[in-house]
Amino acid sequence: xxxxxxxxxxxxxxxxxxxxxxxxxxxxxxxxxxxxxxxxxxxxxxxxxxxxxxxxxxxxxxxxxxxxxxxxxxxxxxxxxxxxxxxxxxxxxxxxxxxxxxxxxxxxxxxxxxxxxxxxxxxxxxxxxxxxxxxxxxxxxxxxxxxxxxxxxxxxxxxxxxxxxxxxxxxxxxxxxxxxxxxxxxxxxxxxxxxxxxxxxxxxxxxxxxxxxxxxxxxxxxxxxxxxxxxxxxxxxxxxxxxxxxxxxxxxxxxxxxxxxxxxxxxxxxxxxxxxxxxxxxxxxxxxxxxxxxxxxxxxxxxxxxxxxxxxxxxxxxxxxxxxxxxxxxxxxxxxxxxxxxxxxxxx
Amino acid sequence: xxxxxxxxxxxxxxxxxxxxxxxxxxxxxxxxxxxxxxxxxxxxxxxxxxxxxxxxxxxxxxxxxxxxxxxxxxxxxxxxxxxxxxxxxxxxxxxxxxxxxxxxxxxxxxxxxxxxxxxxxxxxxxxxxxxxxxxxxxxxxxxxxxxxxxxxxxxxxxxxxxxxxxxxxxxxxxxxxxxxxxxxxxxxxxxxxxxxxxxxxxxxxxxxxxxxxxxxxxxxxxxxxxxxxxxxxxxxxxxxxxxxxxxxxxxxxxxxxxxxxxxxxxxxxxxxxxxxxxxxxxxxxxxxxxxxxxxxxxxxxx
Numbered sequence: 001x002x003x004x005x006x007x008x009x010x011x012x013x014x015x016x017x018x019x020x021x022x023x024x025x026x027x028x029x030x031x032x033x034x035x036x037x038x039x040x041x042x043x044x045x046x047x048x049x050x051x052x053x054x055x056x057x058x059x060x061x062x063x064x065x066x067x068x069x070x071x072x073x074x075x076x077x078x079x080x081x082x083x084x085x086x087x088x089x090x091x092x093x094x095x096x097x098x099x100x101x102x103x104x105x106x107x108x109x110x111x112x113x114x115x116x117x118x119x120x121x122x123x124x125x126x127x128x129x130x131x132x133x134x135x136x137x138x139x140x141x142x143x144x145x146x147x148x149x150x151x152x153x154x155x156x157x158x159x160x161x162x163x164x165x166x167x168x169x170x171x172x173x174x175x176x177x178x179x180x181x182x183x184x185x186x187x188x189x190x191x192x193x194x195x196x197x198x199x200x201x202x203x204x205x206x207x208x209x210x211x212x213x214x215x216x217x218x219x220x221x222x223x224x225x226x227x228x229x230x231x232x233x234x235x236x237x238x239x240x241x242x243x244x245x246x247x248x249x250x251x252x253x254x255x256x257x258x259x260x261x262x263x264x265x266x267x268x269x270x271x272x273x274x275x276x277x278x279x280x281x282x283x284x285x286x287x288x289x290x291x292x293x294x295x296x297x298x299x300x301x302x303x304x305x306x307x308x309x310x311x312x313x314x315x316x317x318x319x320x321x322x323x324x325x326x327x328x329x330x331x332x333x334x335x336x337x338x339x340x341x342x343x344x345x346x347x348x
Numbered sequence: 349x350x351x352x353x354x355x356x357x358x359x360x361x362x363x364x365x366x367x368x369x370x371x372x373x374x375x376x377x378x379x380x381x382x383x384x385x386x387x388x389x390x391x392x393x394x395x396x397x398x399x400x401x402x403x404x405x406x407x408x409x410x411x412x413x414x415x416x417x418x419x420x421x422x423x424x425x426x427x428x429x430x431x432x433x434x435x436x437x438x439x440x441x442x443x444x445x446x447x448x449x450x451x452x453x454x455x456x457x458x459x460x461x462x463x464x465x466x467x468x469x470x471x472x473x474x475x476x477x478x479x480x481x482x483x484x485x486x487x488x489x490x491x492x493x494x495x496x497x498x499x500x501x502x503x504x505x506x507x508x509x510x511x512x513x514x515x516x517x518x519x520x521x522x523x524x525x526x527x528x529x530x531x532x533x534x535x536x537x538x539x540x541x542x543x544x545x546x547x548x549x550x551x552x553x554x555x556x557x558x559x560x561x562x563x564x565x566x567x568x569x570x571x572x573x574x575x576x577x578x579x580x581x582x583x584x585x586x587x588x589x590x591x592x593x594x595x596x597x598x599x600x601x602x603x604x605x606x607x608x609x610x611x612x613x614x615x616x617x618x619x620x621x622x623x624x625x626x627x628x629x630x631x632x633x634x635x636x637x638x639x640x641x642x643x644x645x646x647x648x649x650x
Binding site for chain 2 (some may be wrong): 114256270297310
């Protein structure tokens with residue numbers, strides 16, 4: 001691993017060097033909520049001043065850039081009863097992600113496991129994922145974050161470079177040669193012992209700020225045991241089955257496919273749309289039988305996929321603990337509370 | 349049953365690796381196929397014969413009984429269907445399809461000569477070679493006979509490799525019976541055909557009742573050798589699985605010799621969309637054919 005430090009003002013220079021030839025996505029303030037707190041969002045930016053690197057968390061993950069909510073898998077030309085299929089992976093140029101938190105980087109690493117490194121790798125995701133340059137940045141843990149419990153509070157790979165605020169300087173961890181070459185454009189130096197001390201101090205300061213915990217000990221097994229638990233029913237009664245949690249989740253990748261005929265009747269398209277296992281039709285089959293017709297069974301399934309099934313398949317949870325689902329849930333259903341209730345046998 | 353472990357031959361158990369499973373460009377690739385015949389079986393079900401148009405692709409397209417494919421009509425939709433024809437025919441498949449939604453209703457209107465798209469084959473199949481030298485129970489409820497027609501064809505073509513073969517088939521009424529024109533041929537190949545309907549019509553001379561009644565008659569009073577050397581393939585509506593599997597279990601048919609084919613609505617067939625997940629197992633990758641031990645360990649499978 002290669003480490004460097006640079007003066008804070010150099011980051012702006014770095015951005016400006018990059019923005020000449022590349023598209024950059026970063027966290028910006030998109031508006032204010034009722035309490036006048038900023039609402040952050042990942043958007044394409046061309047002015048460094050618009051990027052808010054001290055952002056708390058974005059309402060929605062950067063998912064739309066690598067798992068679009070709506071995406072054509074293929075199009076058809078229809079002519080005289082015959083047809084030709086054209087496949088487009090919908091990726092045209094690389095994207096720079098300027099300032100992703102460790103949870104969002106870990107979310108990508110988890111998605112890679114199922115979408116890239118399993119059987120039938122998905123070209124639509126691969127084409128976008130392989131064209132990402134990621135600049136990670138340390139976060140300030142929020143009261144709703146439980147990434148520490150999920151082991152996602154630090155990112156070990158899945159980015160090109162990662163910066164940490166040392167006060168007057170930025171500390172940067174360089175993981176790829178691309179990042180190393182890009183950084184030739186700014187003034188930087190090798191970290192000294194005092195920089196190491198500052199880095200470790202920053203890390204321990206950050207660690208103190210994690211307040212929410214989830215007990216994940218033996219969770220996969222406990223979820224299996226508590227499959228019939230009454231608490232699911234109670235959470236199911238609260239759940240509106242709106243699918244907002246999946247929308248806000250950086251790792252929800254489930255989808256549905258629909259085909260439509262173009263208005264001129266000469267073409268057609270096959271469209272992939274992200275779905276949510278909380279929506280009523282998720283497990284419905286032909287003839288109308290629904291394997292998860294009740295809300296609680298769908299809510300439960302979501303927890304089983306995240307905290308049990310993915311663990312079985314990849315030895316880690318699919319949840320990164322970013323807390324976005326709990327923050328956006330209209331009924332206030334939060335992962336730490338749900339898991340605590342399953343472990344404790346009752347809803348508090 | 350003797351409490352004795354069987355030796356596992358690791359070489360024969362090796363998974364056959366397919367390039368298609370790791371190739372990015374095959375993900376959305378569709379074989380163009382022509383509907384060469386559409387044969388109406390009942391009011392609701394039609395048997396479609398599809399032939400892959402490209403001769404090279406036709407040669408390469410093989411499947412094992414129990415696997416499914418994704419059938420696509422551009423602009424109308426794409427859905428999974430289990431293959432219900434003989435696995436020894438390459439590049440040509442038969443699908444028994446019930447009118448149930450947009451795609452299947454549209455299919456029933458276009459018929460012979462139309463060009464559709466197919467992807468696959470996907471999923472697991474019935475381990476037919478493992479069953480050599482054994483008795484087989486093929487148990488189907490309603491449309492469940494469609495996926496069983498592939499193993500039935502395999503049994504017919506390799507009849508000498510199997511001992512006693514029974515088909516136990518139950519439907520709502522005689523009008524719902526599928527593949528009636530094949531029953532004589534099955535019988536001539538020494539396959540016992542046991543048909544039972546829930547509700548008879550005036551012309552019906554066979555058994556009336558539930559499928560489990562017929563199964564009970566076949567299973568009762570056999571020796572231990574029969575039970576331990578019998579494979580069962582079960583396919584039908586979810587409610588049927590429970591009754592049939594627990595009956596087979598009661599007679600000590602080994603759990604690893606009982607296979608079920610689960611129905612789910614796949615949108616990709618390749619372990620990505622999650623629509624077919626049971627618990628968190630992808631039916632399209634680990635199934636649709638599961639042995640009963642696996643099913644018992646899945647939540648809400650049947």
